[in-house]
Amino acid sequence: MTAATIFQSLASGLLMGLLYGLIAVGLALIFGLMDVVNFAHGEFLMIAMYATFFLFAYLALDPLLAAPLVAAALLVFGAIVYLLIVRFAVRAKANAGMVQIFSTFGLAIVMRGLAQFFFTPDYRSVTHSWLGGKTVSIAGIFLPVPQLAGALVSIAAFAGLYFFINRTDFGRALEATREDAGAVALVGIDKNKVFALGWGLGAALVGLAGAVMAMFFYIYPDVGASFALIAYVTVALGGFGSVFGAFAGGILVGLVEASTALILPPSLKSVGIYAVYLLVVFIRPRGLFGSI
Amino acid sequence: MTPLLEIRGVSQRFGGLIANSDISIAVGRGEIVGLIGPNGAGKSTLFNLIAGVAPPTEGSIWFDGEDVTALPAAQRCRRGIARTFQVVKSFETMSVIDNVIVGALARTTIMREARRKAWDVLEFAGLAARAEVPAADLIPSEKRRLEVARALATGPKLLLLDEVLTGLTPIEAQSGVELVRKVRATGVTVLMVEHVMEIVMPLVDRAIVLDLGKVLVEGRPAEIVRHPKVISAYLGDRHAVGA
Amino acid sequence: MDKTFARRRRRDLITALGLAVIAALVPLFVSDVYVQNIMVLTLMYAALSQSWNILSGYCGQISLGHALYFGLGAYTTALLFTKFGVLPWFGMIAGGLISAGIAMALGYPCFRLRGHYFVIATIVIAETALLLFQNWDWAGAALGIDIPVRHDSWLTFQFTRSKLPYFYFALALAAVAWLVTFWLEDSKWSYWWRAVRDNPEAAESLGVVVFNSKMGAAAVSAFLTAVGGSFYAQFVSYIDPESVMGFQFSLLMALPAVVGGIGTLWGPVLGAVILIPLTELTRSYIGGSGRGVDLIVYGTLIVLISLARPQGLVGLFAPGRKGTAR
Numbered sequence: 001m002t003a004a005t006i007f008q009s010l011a012s013g014l015l016m017g018l019l020y021g022l023i024a025v026g027l028a029l030i031f032g033l034m035d036v037v038n039f040a041h042g043e044f045l046m047i048a049m050y051a052t053f054f055l056f057a058y059l060a061l062d063p064l065l066a067a068p069l070v071a072a073a074l075l076v077f078g079a080i081v082y083l084l085i086v087r088f089a090v091r092a093k094a095n096a097g098m099v100q101i102f103s104t105f106g107l108a109i110v111m112r113g114l115a116q117f118f119f120t121p122d123y124r125s126v127t128h129s130w131l132g133g134k135t136v137s138i139a140g141i142f143l144p145v146p147q148l149a150g151a152l153v154s155i156a157a158f159a160g161l162y163f164f165i166n167r168t169d170f171g172r173a174l175e176a177t178r179e180d181a182g183a184v185a186l187v188g189i190d191k192n193k194v195f196a197l198g199w200g201l202g203a204a205l206v207g208l209a210g211a212v213m214a215m216f217f218y219i220y221p222d223v224g225a226s227f228a229l230i231a232y233v234t235v236a237l238g239g240f241g242s243v244f245g246a247f248a249g250g251i252l253v254g255l256v257e258a259s260t261a262l263i264l265p266p267s268l269k270s271v272g273i274y275a276v277y278l279l280v281v282f283i284r285p286r287g288l289f290g291s292i
Numbered sequence: 293m294t295p296l297l298e299i300r301g302v303s304q305r306f307g308g309l310i311a312n313s314d315i316s317i318a319v320g321r322g323e324i325v326g327l328i329g330p331n332g333a334g335k336s337t338l339f340n341l342i343a344g345v346a347p348p349t350e351g352s353i354w355f356d357g358e359d360v361t362a363l364p365a366a367q368r369c370r371r372g373i374a375r376t377f378q379v380v381k382s383f384e385t386m387s388v389i390d391n392v393i394v395g396a397l398a399r400t401t402i403m404r405e406a407r408r409k410a411w412d413v414l415e416f417a418g419l420a421a422r423a424e425v426p427a428a429d430l431i432p433s434e435k436r437r438l439e440v441a442r443a444l445a446t447g448p449k450l451l452l453l454d455e456v457l458t459g460l461t462p463i464e465a466q467s468g469v470e471l472v473r474k475v476r477a478t479g480v481t482v483l484m485v486e487h488v489m490e491i492v493m494p495l496v497d498r499a500i501v502l503d504l505g506k507v508l509v510e511g512r513p514a515e516i517v518r519h520p521k522v523i524s525a526y527l528g529d530r531h532a533v534g535a
Numbered sequence: 536m537d538k539t540f541a542r543r544r545r546r547d548l549i550t551a552l553g554l555a556v557i558a559a560l561v562p563l564f565v566s567d568v569y570v571q572n573i574m575v576l577t578l579m580y581a582a583l584s585q586s587w588n589i590l591s592g593y594c595g596q597i598s599l600g601h602a603l604y605f606g607l608g609a610y611t612t613a614l615l616f617t618k619f620g621v622l623p624w625f626g627m628i629a630g631g632l633i634s635a636g637i638a639m640a641l642g643y644p645c646f647r648l649r650g651h652y653f654v655i656a657t658i659v660i661a662e663t664a665l666l667l668f669q670n671w672d673w674a675g676a677a678l679g680i681d682i683p684v685r686h687d688s689w690l691t692f693q694f695t696r697s698k699l700p701y702f703y704f705a706l707a708l709a710a711v712a713w714l715v716t717f718w719l720e721d722s723k724w725s726y727w728w729r730a731v732r733d734n735p736e737a738a739e740s741l742g743v744v745v746f747n748s749k750m751g752a753a754a755v756s757a758f759l760t761a762v763g764g765s766f767y768a769q770f771v772s773y774i775d776p777e778s779v780m781g782f783q784f785s786l787l788m789a790l791p792a793v794v795g796g797i798g799t800l801w802g803p804v805l806g807a808v809i810l811i812p813l814t815e816l817t818r819s820y821i822g823g824s825g826r827g828v829d830l831i832v833y834g835t836l837i838v839l840i841s842l843a844r845p846q847g848l849v850g851l852f853a854p855g856r857k858g859t860a861r
Contacts, residue, residue, distance in 0.1 A: 037651045088842045097650055099845045101597060102793050105786070106837030109830050116827025221827065225782075229662065232655045240651065267677075271666050274659040281652050282644040343740060369742035381737035383730050385798070394730045397723045398742030406723075407540070446741055 004140065009258045011141045015151040017254015022154040022209040023227060024234035025161065025246040026202030032241035033174060033198040036086060036100050040108035042228025044203050047111065048074055048210025049219045050119060056126045056214070063129050064149065067211035071204040078203025079196040081107065086199065087192065108224075115221035124219040132215055150212035157208055158247050165243070174198055230257075230270075233277045238289055245289035252276070294357050296321045296481050297342065297373075297450055302351030304337050311337040312348070313505040319450070324472065324482045326492050326513070329502035330526050335485045336378070338502065339454055342483070343375040344368040356449060369398055374448035376439040378455045378485075382427040389414060389423040391438055395445030410445055417441035417471060433464040440471060444480070451475060453484040457491050465491050493517060501525070547717060547800065555710055562699050571698045575770065577811040578705035579763055584791035584803035585712035586759035591789065592798035593725060594752040595732025596646070599785045600657030603664050604634040604757040606780030608764025610668065613680040613774055616691075623692040627765040631758040638757035639750050646749045661785060668776040679775025682768060692769045701770050708766060709804070712759055716800055719755075728752055729798070760788070790833065794840050796847025805849050810836070 027041050038044070048070050055066040085103055092099040126132070134145040165171040176183075177194040217223065234253045238245025253273050260272025280288060295318035304312040312334045319325050327335050341348050344365035352361045360368055374395075383391050392410035400406055414420045417437050422430065427438060436456050443451060457468045465488070472495060476482055486492040493499070493513040500510040503525040509516060516522055558578075565571060583605065591597045611633055612626030621629075645656050669677045687695045694700045719725050727748040730738035735745050768774050778784075791810050796802025810833060817829040840847065 031651075037654075085838065085842065092845050097595075098597060098793070098797055099841045101651075101654065102789075102841040103838050106834045106839075106841060109786075109834030109837065111834075113827035113830025113832075113834055117831065120826075229658065233659065236652055236655050265670060268666055268670055271663055274663045277659055278644070278656060281648055281656060285647050285649065285652065345736075365739040366742050366744045369740060375740050377737065377740070381734045383733035383737065385733055386729055390726065390729070394726045394738065394743065395741045397726055401723045403721055403723070406726075442737075442741060 006262065008141050009262050010255060011143060012147070013254045013256075013258025014251060015143065015147045015254070016257065017251040018151040018154040019147075019209055019213065019250070020227075020230055020234050020253050021247045021250020022150075022157055022212075023206050024231045024238070024250055025158065025243055026205040027231055027235045028238065028241060028243055028246040029161075029205070030199055030202040031235065032243070033177065034090065034195055036090060037104070037232070037240075038086075038199075038202070039101060039104040039228075040081070040111060041206060041231055042224030042226075043108045043111035043115075044074060044078070044206045044224070045210045045213075045227055045231075046115060046219075046221065046224035047077070048207040049214045049217070049223060050115065050124075051207075052211045052214035053124050053126055053219050056129070057124075063126055063211050063215045064131070067153070067208055070211040071207040074207030074210075075200040075204040077200075079200035081203070082196045082199035083192070087195070108228075112221050112224070119221065121221055125217075126214050126219075129215045144216065146212070146215040150209075150215070153208060153212050154250075157205060158243075161205070161243060170197070174201075230273065233273055237277055237280050239286055242289040248289065293321065295319055296356060297483070298354040299338075299342070300352045300354065302338070302341060302348045302353065304334075304341055304346075305349040310505055312341065315351070315502075315505075315507055317500055317507060317510065319481060319483055321449075321481055322476065322479065323498060324476050324484070324496045326496035326499040327483060327485045327502065328487070328489070328492065328499055328516075329508070332504075333502040333525075334505040335502055336454070337505075339375075339452060339485050343373065343452055369446055369448075372447070372449035373452065374443035374446045374450070375452035376436075376443050376454050376456055378458075380432075380435045380439050382430070382435055382438055382442075384428040385426065387424050387426055388419055388430065388438055391427050392442050392445045395442040398446040409447075413441050413445045416474070417444065418467075433460055433468075436460070436468070437471070440475075444475065448480060450481045450483065453482060453486075455485055455487060457484075458487050469495050489517070544721065551710070551713060551717070555706065558706055559703070562702055568698060571702060573812055573815045575698060575702050575705050576815070577807050578702070578709045579766065579770075580787065580791055580811050581804045581807035582705065582709040582712040583760055583763045583788045584795075584807055585709070585716055586756050586763065587788045588792040588797065588799075588803050589716060589719070589728075589759075590749075590752040590756035592792055592802070593719075593732065594728035594749060595798075596749060596752070597654050597789075598657040598756075599654055599782070599789065600659070600661030601756075601760055601788050602780045602782065602784035603657075603661040604638065604760040605764035605767070605784055605788070606661075606664065606668070606774075606776070607634045607637065608761030609768040609774045609779040610674060610680070610764075611761070612765035613682055613768045614674060617680055617682060622690065623765060623769050627762050630761040630765045634757040634761035635754040638753040642746075642750045642753050646746055646753075658782065658785070661780060661782065665776045665780040668780060675775070677775065677777075679773060679778070680768075682772045682774075684772050693772070701766075704766060705770075708763060713800070713804065715755065715759065720800055724748065724751060732798070790837060792847075794836060794848060796849035797845075799847060799849050801852075802847045802849045805852065806847070809848070 023045060027038060030036060030038050051070045051073055052063050052066045055061040055069065056063060085107060089100050089103040131145040131149055135142045136145055136148065165175060173189050173194055177189065177191060230253060234249040235246055237252060238249025256272045256276050257269055261269040264271065297319040299315055299317045302312060302315045303310065315338060329335050340346065342353060344363060347361060352359055354360065355371055355373060360371060383394065389410050392413055393406050396406040396409040414423055417440060419434065419437055419441055422434060430438060440456060457465050460468060469491060472482060496513055498510060499513050499516045501508040501516060501522050508521055508525055509519055562571065587601050608630035611630030612623050615621035615626040615629060616623055641660060645653060648656055668674055674680065684693045684695055686693050689700065727743045730743055731745050731748050739745055764779060767779065791806030792803040794810055795804065795806025814829045814833055817832050
């Protein structure tokens, strides 16, 4: 194992990590907003990937072009999920935790079943994209262009999110509702609207990730499950409720995954991430940057 | 006769904020003592320190002749310190009597005995008619009563009441006062944090006033109410007479 | 008051006895092997869900990684039997004790975790164990362990001629899980657990040592789940990491309790009786090629139940019980 190999792995890990962060930030946003973990988050990613695939297959749209469309579609979808399901889940008086967990879990199962039913379990892939198959060499390290683009999209999304939350009215309303949903109502802000849009935003972000990932991952009904766990670990690692935590957590997870793959057999690469998660939460039960 | 509860030089710091500063007080057996003071005086912090929610930054807490400073809440309960919560924390999915049984189990692990004790306490607290009702379905004043009943079921020597009389209608408050008197009559010492002066002052034997994390004065209610320092702490210096 | 309570308890016991007797007689009228298989699985899941319910229902510590204990039970039995010739009966006990021990060891760090962090930790731990087993050559790695069925006896707990002995064992297991829950319901444990579930801070103030009560629940729950795993190993005679430690198993252990009534005595049984035949039947009649209809059906069921009736369906069948552990 040479230094070059190591740097290569870490570089790929970093790129992947930025994507993990993008997947995770939607989760972090929703949780920070209303204390609900979306256990169907992986399935949101899955349908984003399928949507990208179908736009490619039927309209010959390159994933990069499809990305904004997919994000918009997921925005609507996320809002609908809130209005039809989550809104009722948070009203539960007793067993509240269990209701939130299982209502979104049930949704995840339904979505997976629907995907299997409509799309069959066959693996799909976006066979020709503008960036597909191209690599670029930076300082002697070969980086696949799709993944690089994905990382850039992620950084742009985080920057956009930062700007949105801190500089726009809606972003501030989001923060305010997060702090005190009751008080916000007194100022004339409809809590439900804010929550619905919060879910929409969270879904849109993972939609972006899905569109990008469609360029270099196989698409099948259960694809969400594998990334979902990484997303939860990333968010929990960074601390639920922290957008920056999702970003940092994602990078950390990506790097740990890459490092683990250097040392252990490939099938065990997730063990590194899991171990780090457990280590972090055992020492800091609120995650690295968490406020909840 | 040693006091039941002794706070010796207790301070509590949260980062840079000093919530309690060098507080030393004592509560005698069978007393009803009121802990009062304006908002931010540090009453809740002190209350939680006595209850064992967190250890103090400095100082020690002695209960019934024993240093309990290092003991967590569950152990303090076993020693005889019981408390209610300002924001009621009932076990919502459990019935009223089941809530109280949890408390009774602090004294006995024989179910029949625990059930009997719980029932007795419910009757004492006037909630017997609501025994099988899920706690979530109680009205607020009943929930307060349940808090007290639950704490009583643990067979405490000292009962810490956290603003149990705040926000009640006059009739409910009077009923609450009766309950506190009944509790003391059974031999339990009571330390209560309160805001509503008109209700608390006629009830307590002694009042301790906190302000800005320190003990301001303590004494009989009649003296406290007229004390210039107390008046200025609550209302500002302009209102103090003969300061 | 004590009298009505005693009467309720007696009624529960008599109902359970009656149901057990009826269940025991059913195989005499049903000879279709496929249906018998469903019945065995239903009973097994009833037992597993009842065990899960102890930690996650009564004590409120939602675990979505219980497949860990199931798998440990299965592997302990299978390994002891195939490598050392130890009878499955001892394997069962060993698996149970190992699982209980690991559950408590994990409890030390895990029970400090709140809500979602805890759930995710359980998922992560089970996944890690699965990955480790997949790479453990001595235990068969990804190919798993094949348990050669050479006998047809209760001694080695293998039966070739009929599924009925497995059925009766599963029935006994479900009965034991139910009885353990029944007994614990009227003990200090049930009160401590529910107090911890509803409000740990208040529980502490009433003298409940939250950590100890969680440990107790974890140990009992893990032990019983592992015994179920041991049973499964003997029932199917072949295990591999994916099939006994997979996440879908963890989910399947939880769902009957959620549907029937989480934290109740009868919930898991009711949920299993509804869910398991439903999933098996939809899978064979509609979703044969894995078309996902079974997922759609029970996913929708989960969503509806958790939103519309989070206390589960058990209250519909017994108006006296409010779905709380009473």
